[in-house]
Amino acid sequence: MPAPTSSSSSSSSSSSSSSSPRLLSLSFVFTCLLIFLPISLAKTTNTTRPPHQLSVNYYTKTCPQLEQLVGSVTSQQFKETPVSGPATIRLFFHDCFVEGCDASIMISTKPGGTELAEKDAEDNKNLRVEGFESIRKAKALVESKCPGIVSCADILAIAARDYIHLAGGPYYQVKKGRWDGKISKASRVPYNLPRANSTTDQLLKLFNSKGLTLEDLVVLSGAHTIGFAHCKQFISRLYNYKGTKQPDPVIDPRLLKALKMSCPEFGGNADIVAPFDVTTPFLFDHAYYGNLEAKLGLLASDQALFLDPRTKTLVQQLGKDKQKFFQAFSLAMDKMGSIGIKRGRRHGEKRKDCRLHAS
Numbered sequence: 001m002p003a004p005t006s007s008s009s010s011s012s013s014s015s016s017s018s019s020s021p022r023l024l025s026l027s028f029v030f031t032c033l034l035i036f037l038p039i040s041l042a043k044t045t046n047t048t049r050p051p052h053q054l055s056v057n058y059y060t061k062t063c064p065q066l067e068q069l070v071g072s073v074t075s076q077q078f079k080e081t082p083v084s085g086p087a088t089i090r091l092f093f094h095d096c097f098v099e100g101c102d103a104s105i106m107i108s109t110k111p112g113g114t115e116l117a118e119k120d121a122e123d124n125k126n127l128r129v130e131g132f133e134s135i136r137k138a139k140a141l142v143e144s145k146c147p148g149i150v151s152c153a154d155i156l157a158i159a160a161r162d163y164i165h166l167a168g169g170p171y172y173q174v175k176k177g178r179w180d181g182k183i184s185k186a187s188r189v190p191y192n193l194p195r196a197n198s199t200t201d202q203l204l205k206l207f208n209s210k211g212l213t214l215e216d217l218v219v220l221s222g223a224h225t226i227g228f229a230h231c232k233q234f235i236s237r238l239y240n241y242k243g244t245k246q247p248d249p250v251i252d253p254r255l256l257k258a259l260k261m262s263c264p265e266f267g268g269n270a271d272i273v274a275p276f277d278v279t280t281p282f283l284f285d286h287a288y289y290g291n292l293e294a295k296l297g298l299l300a301s302d303q304a305l306f307l308d309p310r311t312k313t314l315v316q317q318l319g320k321d322k323q324k325f326f327q328a329f330s331l332a333m334d335k336m337g338s339i340g341i342k343r344g345r346r347h348g349e350k351r352k353d354c355r356l357h358a359s
């Protein structure tokens, strides 16, 4: 039985490495905004790769201050608009899964053009502007110091890592050398992104098609330790689960009640969001996994990870061990960040403005 915590905003103890899931009421979470200390020291090792691969030192000679420049923007944005964190992490994920990590997600639809760009696809419409803004600002600063050198795709990879660390998550080295992509089509989005009600089998197939494993799926889903989802993403679980006219039996009754209040069956406000991690929605910790064990998953696809016998044990392990999660997450982000890498002018481009193709 999860003990309801009475802790106030002092939830900054990012050092606790094993905690049972703590249930806070949603209203508490909504009213108590963000309080945490970004502290973490986890690092991944810096392996050397052949020259055609990505490398940590890619810009050492051409733009040595790159990470500092991006870091100054991300830390400022994080202070001013903390949702920039989850927004940018999700942006990176949606970029990598469609055409690879090539900033194809950043391209604007041509005015008067017939074809929509990726970002205007239905599944990308609720990506927050704060993610795009973070990359735009970082790119502008980088261009002012190292013009024409650094791809938007690399800036996105660095910014996502920065925000993970700023929110209390692991710090890992980002490999660089991605070129930006020449293709950005809305029509390529739907079958390349997962859905809130995807089954584990469907998710696995999709992740496998990107070179990611079942373990990567479980570990990367841990990004839902921060951020929010709109009611429509989980409302069928509250009122009519799989056509039963009943709620999903695998939701904690207190969470169910709170979610129903935020998301009425009819006539609700489409802009309302609920936190993925009801205990620590702004802290990048391993509470997401403990929550799944306590039936506190928000999306069906989250909760499914604890219901499927293939993934349940890993969920339990990660729920117990923050360091294990941090290490696995760092490695999995590196893997995700290597999907569909383009190199050279034939396959890629270097943009000045991330929204516009170079030529």
Ligand code: HEM
Pocket: 083, 085, 086, 087, 089, 090, 093, 126, 127, 128, 194, 195, 196, 197, 198, 203, 217, 220, 221, 223, 224, 226, 227, 228, 229, 230, 231, 233, 299, 301
């Ligand atoms: C495994 C399959 C996944 C599914 C089905 C999924 C689905 C979703 C959905 C439906 C939302 C809410 C969108 C909204 O209503 O605004 C969301 C948000 C989010 N997702 Fe995922 N996601 C998955 C994997 C991932 C991965 C791999 C990452 C990153 C590594 C990620 C990072 C995020 C973040 C950070 C948010 C919060 C965004 C915000 O608050 O602005 N997700 N996801």
Ligand SMILES: [Ca+2]
Pocket: 094, 095, 096, 097, 098, 099, 100, 101, 102, 103, 104, 105, 181
């Ligand atoms: Ca892409």
Ligand SMILES: [Ca+2]
Pocket: 225, 226, 277, 279, 280, 281, 282, 283, 284, 285, 286, 287, 288
């Ligand atoms: Ca959390």
